[in-house]
Amino acid sequence: MCGVRTVVELDGVRVEYGELVAVRDLSLSVRDGELFCLLGPSGCGKTTTLRTIAGFESPDTGQVVLDGRTVTSLAPYARDCATVFQDWALFPNKTVIENVAFGQKMAGVGKAKRRDQARDHLDTVEMGDYEDTRPAELSGGQKQRIALARALAVDPDVLLLDEPLSNLDKRLRETMQLEIKDIQERLNTPMVYVTHDQEEAFTLADRIGVMNNGRLMQVGDPETVYDDPVDEFVESFLGNSNFLSGRVVGSGADRRDTARRAVTVEFPGVGAQIQIATESGLTPGDDLTASVRPEILELSPSPGETPTSPDGGTQEGTAERRADVEPDTTNRMALTGAVSDVVYRGSSIRYQVDIDTGEGAELSVERSVTRAPDLSTGDRVELSWDTAAVYYFGPDGARVRV
């Protein structure tokens, strides 16, 4: 309609297996030339969604449109898409080149021609030397390449990849991710890529669709999805954030902005109380979760045994003063605690900090080795962050914008 063609269109798709609803009312569209990642935990319905596009599952309601053609009731062989399976599904009794040429053989292309084409596709995945090898003699990474070449060889409207790299080791997986990205950019074949690995999704995707419990929670480019999560699930699945659960204890009109209400939230786990201004109608008693990402946390050795307010900031009148909480005028929150664990992770170090409230709240901070503070277990530290950089989620998990 507006320049970019849509190659896959799902409209209100619902897939049920008996009692279980695998996919509920899912609508999405994949644009021509893009790599679209369906990201979610196992069992969230992402593979079922992919299988619905391929035609292996027929939706109970809704429509599947491929390249402008409604294919909802068509069999897989009548659809112009190709799948790269999780276990690759190479034909064991056929050689590599016969595997790659299979799609063209089914399409009735002559033997010499389809072999030439298959050779080109083998070169694309750098497997030209393995024409007459049988799949059983190949390594996992090589099988992966053949599966990719076999799917590309039918020149599909859209290439569907079902966790294609999950059976490979980490190093090979990272190499293959870049290669798939490279091939995708070169051939400009639209791809729908299913994965449970958020790093993989961020590496590959032009756009990401985050799924949970059969629903598509959010769709957007990686930056948007990461910087502006709409839902607590998206936030928890995309990063290793610290979640603090709190409760609304008071609300009143905001003096400066009448559309908003000033809400006071107490976080018993860290013994802190904050005020936020929001348009959402939170009322006292509502649960509110704050997500404090490791990257916004300042971690420094505690200046002394007694917590002090570094710049002598004034207290907000409504915020109840606690021994180790320092919300000040610049909206920084500071907590003190003790390092409970230091985990060395090669290029980075992760610190677990026990907050001094006796409620057992723990925050984790990760620092690259080069700028990691010299701390060991038991050291007293101060953690602070800008309260404006915190994400808040309401009782139903939806984002509370402040």
Added chain:
Amino acid sequence: MSDVDTAGGVRRVRSVLQAASGGISRTKLLLVPLLLFDLLVFVAPMGYLLRISLAERSVGGGALQRGTWSLDGYQYLSDSSVVTTVFTWTMLFAVVATLLAVGIGTLYAYAAWRASGATRTVLLAGVVMSMFTTLVVKVFAARVMLSPEGVVNDTLLAAGVLDSSLLLVNNEIGVLIGQLYVVLPYTVLAVYSVLTGLDESLVEAANDLGATPVRAVREVVLPHAVPGMAVGGVIAFAWSAGAFAAPLLLGSTSERTVAVEVQNLLSQFNYPAAAALAVVLTTVVLVVLTLGIVLLRRRGGLRDV
């Protein structure tokens, strides 16, 4: 304590065994009981049969003259036109029965493999349960079913499909149906067992790449099923070439198989000829099976076997 003793004992026995076997590895030693068993149940009886086939026929009472050597048994076979006819018919019958058994058995096994849950259980149970009864009862049941006043004819007549009853017994159709009834379970199970090793995602991959269900079967399922079909075919052929119960109970005198003729010769106390016929049949079956396997292997179908 006792553990240590046992371990010590085992070590001692092992060293004794190793010393006794000299250069022979322990793995080969494990084959000895199997070889002895083979010798006892196959090689010795076949050798004895071969010996009888080369003995002279007894003229006054008794089946054969012990300790004599003669080719009379084989001479009798080549002279008798009855034996030649019976032999040809048996081979033809075995080939047709084998082809039908492998064809139907593969279809049945594929259906059972594709089916799920209760349907699969029913299909497989049907096959296995038919193996619970003895051959004679099975073939007799077939006779009851197929005879002119049997269930099949009654049903077809009542339904108006037929005007007069079909002759399904005392002819080659009856023998064939009876024999299939006997060998089909084995071909079905042989093919089904290899199909269970076939990854269903391969069929999906074929469909995904544009193969219709029929083409997917031809390209993916059949090549995978070939070893099972070969095993099923071997069983069906060997069993049909030696068919006895089905031709006896469902055939007439013109559907006489080699096994029936052997029995016939034995009843005439012509032991050397009976043994010679048995030896020839066994040899022909072995040669045909060897040829079949060699051909399959050359074609590449048995690569995985």
